[in-house]
Amino acid sequence: MSSIRIKAKDRKGLVDVKCLMKHNMETGLRKDKSGKKIPEHWIQDVSAESNGKVVFSAAFNTSISKDPYLSFAFSGKKGDSLKISWKDNTGVTDSAETVIK
């Protein structure tokens, strides 16, 4: 299953998007039991496309919480597609696609 959960609902022409990404978002400041620093590992870039057009993009720092939550809104309509993808600092990417309700 994809690491991203999306809810997108058309509210009178404005699509309300809520999404949750599953990611550890290590800050690089935390230490493990032996006192060694846990290397940073976090989502850097997030972007959202609806019908092939970028409707929202964001860059995250390590100060975004674990399993990041992101909410935004754009003008669109029910039945449009919405694709959200992220990329972390190790180059891993993931994406999920949904249909606006």
Add this chain to the structure above:
Amino acid sequence: MDRRSVLKIAGAVSAATGAMFAVPRMALAAYSDAIFKQKAGADALQNAFGANATTPSDQVKLKAPDIAENGAVVPVSVETDMDAESIAILITENPSPLAITADIPAGTKAMVKTRCRMGKTTQVTAVVKSGGKLYTASKEVKVTIGGCGG
């Protein structure tokens, strides 16, 4: 090969490497160490938006709790009625204050909601870029348990 042409080549090579390492002008909402690893909020804004002069504005609406029991998950939302190009959130007391930058293309509402980490009680500032200028709204969030690890 005489000395002159050797020097010429060396010059050309160093110019090329210089160009390679010069910081390229990034698209706004793309991660870059030059922006996010800054220790001072003003430097981060300068590198992200090319300006760090800010004006407080009551049109920037920042929502965050007065007291956050758990600094690891603090809901923060920024909204504005202005015609915004991008939105950023600064958490002053964090090791690197800039938490997020978001690009708002035409047709997208000038709003972003997320959850941030806060190491300790801190000033949270919402920054909205509109018409090339930066507008802000700030609020203090009291943190009982820090969320930055350590």
